[in-house]
Amino acid sequence: MSSHDPKFKLVVAFDFGTTYSGYAFSFRDFPLHIKTNCGWSDGADGLVTMKAPTCLLMTPEDEFHSFGYEAENKYSSLAAEDKHRGWLLFRRFKMLLHNTEHLNRKTTVTDINGVSRPAIKIFTMAIRYLKHHFITNVFQQPEIGTFLSERDIKYVLTVPAIWSSNSKHFMREAAVEAGLEDRQLKLCLEPEAASIWCLSITKSIGNVEHFTGVPFMVIDLGGGTADIYVNEKKDDHTFKELYKAGGGPWGGKAVDENFVKWLMGLLGETVMNKFKEEHMCEYFDMLRNFEMAKRSFSADTTGLVSFKLSKILLQLFDENSDSDLRTIISESNLDGFVEFKDDHISVDSSIVATWFLEPISQMIEYVKTILARPDLSKVENILVVGGFSESKFVHDELNEKLKDKTITIPQDPGLAVVRGAVRFGQLPTIVSSRVVKAVPNFKLQ
Template identity: 40%
Template sequence: MASGDNLLVAAIDFGTTFSGYAFSFRHEYDLNRLNIYANTSWIAGGAGLVSWKTPTTLLLNPDKSFNSFGYQAEEEYIGLLDNNEEDKDRYYYFKRFKMLLHEKEKLDRNVTIADIGGKKMPALDVFYLSIGYLKDNLMHTLKNRNVGIHEDEIRFVLTIPAIWNEPAKQFMREAAIKAGILSKNLVLALEPEAASLYCKTIPVDRMDTGNPEETSIIPFQEGMSYMVLDLGGGTVDVTVHQVTGEDTLREIYRASGGAWGGTKVDEAFQNLLKNVINEDCFKTFCQENRPDLLDLEREFELRKRTVVDSAAKPVVLKVPVALPSTYEDLTGKSRDDAIKESVHDGKIKFKRDKMHIDADLFCKCFSECTESIKTHVKTILQKPEIEGHLDAIIMVGGFSESGIIVKSVRDAFPDMRVIVPQDAGLAVVKGAVLYGHCPTAISSRLCKLSYGVAVRAVFKPDIHPENQKSEVDGKFYCNNVFGKFVAAGDEAKIGEPVKRHFGITSPNAPVILDIYASSKKNPVMVTEEGCFNIGSITVRSPESGWNADSQIEVDMDFGGTEFTVSARDLNDRTTSFSATFDFLERMRGEEPSE
């Protein structure tokens, strides 16, 4: 498996909750693919946490220039609040903003994002400043290691959720380019695919099956099929792969998932607190005690990962004094009154600066996530192409470090081998490094949707609607017919593009093809329900204009992480034209939910 021309591959794992990076040198990869270095120098000063990731948190100065990122941004922001700086409200503080790209129904380059105080900024700036910090931190790390490598000698890999659509992928690419990464050196990697590559590569003795009596694990042999659950802060991504060779995998069920990540548990915990001290008091606490809120969030993050199940002792969390005192100040009642009057009476106790929560109640904060994950996995396992053919379920990602989540999956599927790598939180970023060395390791993917363009076809009364009928030179045609490139569920192989021919309508204008998608396998019309426009292909004309008899051959590759397109003169294949997809500027309509 050739590793390419770049001297180093660096992967940036840009997460909803936490972000980090890892890298490996080409010569070391050729000797041992697992010689991958992850940055482990992130330190949360106040909490004393040391991690290979740092929070996806950005602080900007009042003039919108970069101030800090990650733990440093959190500490700087707390300092502004503690010192009661007069202009503290003029700073911009963003956290957990990645999911904007998934939640936005219509994504364009001008979309804005609000900071914690409601001040808005272009989302593209927020993303590129964050990616730029991670890139610069990487370069600083390499410099400290006396590595004489220039940025243009590095292949950068940026991780993205598998459930993202094409506009979201393009948005991330443009943000990375604005951050200074060369487009030709940039690769996007789907997070569960990257994790899949890593799990296939690591030794089997570094995996935990949950069965202490099981001393051996089936290695990833050719023909083996397995599911990867990538549990992150914002999303849970699911892929199913089959080993097709020593170095390659193929997708046997299209990537899927949902917004069931760790932040849903955080929301459930906050709702629990609101049920105790009421929503207004909790809102006041959050607004007036932001440093304390940050400490509470960090404390809960630690407990999320250490509690295993409801059979444990009560979960003890250190809570800021300001939390119950806010309730007492606003209501004139005691903290004990708050518990007695809530639906959780008898299951929560305040003792000094600690909150004791019944383990079963604490575990209920995970219920929405665990039920969504189990239901989705069960649905996939029942698919005809999957049923009875899966050898293992592999759980990766930071959220898979939660014992509650792992136990719920193992209990739900007792007959299935459920494996958790020892370094599950590193699986995505290290796998992204492996992917960067060989992006063809995923040999094929299944198309999520059907893709095509609007074309004019011979009118067929039994198929086409009358309102799209037109007459040309005595012949009847139908407008807006779905000219299909690929169908939903089709296997798209890397390097095997779909070819289509198009004529020239204007001698000097670019050829613009609107791209449509549908969840149906065989849509008839681009105007029918469930069909939507996702963007366009633009083929730019040569400076001298098109020839009178020009016909364009357009090659579209749907097998990669991102769609790619190229174009050439059908009559003179040595002549190529500039061709690009654009899923942001011309996007219309909404993508249907799964």
């Protein structure tokens, strides 16, 4: 087994996700006792999650204000009082690094209203917040603050393996500007972290020795992307990469976008835009409720599926539409497939399934092209992690379309990457070899 890095007393990993972000840490002397933040609360409905929404709010003076649920709630309250003009709310901006080939200091990211700011500034603010949140929480504990200084911390920042070298270097520079010392910082590929964690805990995947000496695939299904990777666990418990990670924008965010797009087609673009712009709090609540509801939807679900909406949304429809819902449903041939009652909409499961099928089908087809390679013909086991892997529909589709493979989803799959990144920081040589692409000499200009 690889030896621990003796220079640091604590390793903290930041999982900077498209939809949610969080961190985990452990001490050198208790490496498997990995702690995560005790929970991020939405402050309204009692929803507590192990990660916070990747959402950043800036003041009209272009200063950082808040992150996560606090940022969403503050902007919502400002919007409710029509005081949000000039405030900037950035959501799910990590996807910029998936789509942008030529990054520089002039590259911008837009907020929810289309206002642009330098991407390096927004990423730096977000990482600085996560670091500050961690330091504040850990160092306020007297038994820790007395023997630990920031020099004793190794920082690990997770990045998708499918990103370009430029995007990975961009994240490193943003992290350094955020106050993470370069000598204390390591980047960890998300699917590598997932495989490290999964194969570190035998009870999550059965007989871990079945993975030794044979290739296995990791599918990291996050909010924005699917990251797919093939490696092998060697006899010395290190990992050898067999296939350079690939993937695409097939995460859970695509399902949310399909849901909103479908609502827009039914209620009208004007209504949905007014709802989003003028009633931001209710709009976020709708998406949060949909996030929870979509996890329980499966391929076996039949009949109507109910989602909580907002009465304000229906009021906006009444005020801005020349027709009524009953007529629109009838003219759209949706009689019996869609029903509205109070603050709920019930949609036939066949329609809901289409919101999932587009990204999942594309991901599965990509997986099949990898598995069809002659050099990967021995891949029998597939580990699936990431927040989107908690969806029952994802489970069902993978098991149905990849029947000849053993699909394994560990406990708390949404935390597998951040926990594995902590292990990676503790054991710097745990990945013994990778398939390497040429890396350019990169520096932001």
